[in-house]
Amino acid sequence: MRHLARRPLGWMLFLLALSMLLFFPRLIDALKALEHEPVELKSGSLLVARPGRVSGAFDETVVLLLDAGAARSTWGLVLNRVRTQEDQPLPVGVDRWGGPVRAEHRITLTLRSPPPEGAHPLPGGLSWYEGSREPHLPVGSSLTFEGLAAWAPGQLEEELARGGWWVMEGRATDVFSAPGSLWVEHAARHL
Template sequence: MRRLSPRYSVWLLLLTGLAALVLFPRLIDTLKAQEHPSLEPKAGRVLVARPSGVSDTFHETVVLLLEAGEGQRTWGLVLNRVRAPDEQPLPQGVDRWGGPVHPAHRITLTPRPHPPEGARRLLSGLSWYETDQTTQPPADSSLAFAGVSAWGPGQLEQELALGAWWVVEVRAEEVFTPPGNLWAALAARHL
């Protein structure tokens, strides 16, 4: 059997190392995907922004989907932003910044067992309803949001195909997790 020259051995070793660097992360992603099967986006699930997966607008965000699915508009609320994008304080009576569009739009999430008339049930123990800028949300553990996050037809599906988001099921109480801990807690399920 003929031995390779030291020069060819070094090249072979370098090529093997480069192949491992390229293939190893893909193998890890494949194994993680099997461990956490992909979920379809639907109302009541959250989108967790993957590191470097989405624009700066959604960096380290968690978006609760209020409506999603075929034939429906896809929109929701960023759960973990306590300031507007320009770092300005939120309007009076608003707890969180819900998203980059329609800043005048107001949504309230409530864990109340008997939500107000017109509220839409999202999860067991969680409902949402629209308010206007003059309506004061209840003083209980409800959260009031200004603005929403919305996707055009096919836009979210394209972002999901590019690996920008994890779709995660949550319980109602997780929606009310302090905003500073929410992204890390949900992203840790996939890291």
């Protein structure tokens, strides 16, 4: 009698296992598709590095895009580094390490209104210009970055397709917030 009662249970487990084998890959593919929805990269967007999915140069970084486009190079500034890649202090007049390339290049982000002549506008009242912060501007409204974060045409789109970054709208408060907690605050929204 017990032997007969086990058969329906065995068949049910077998059918459950078989259905999982058939439908589980489709479920995983559907979840992956939701995770990598196409996003429009534009000036003013923030890239938040996903844990373990980007190169070491971008581990735990938040990048503000200054210029973006699939047909041309995309570049921006790492907002939350206060030391160089070699863990050296920044030069006098530089507030943050902007990225792993072009260390000799300086960019200043500012909330100055009206923006300085020749500055490029960004959403949220921000603008940027090449060069160091003007001496009369306080640190709280302008920051100078040394170095850039840059990607060749299509490179960042490939990293996004692999799930390397979360993309969100940037705000001025992101630029002028404490760099030590910026990545944690943004990553926590997605974890």
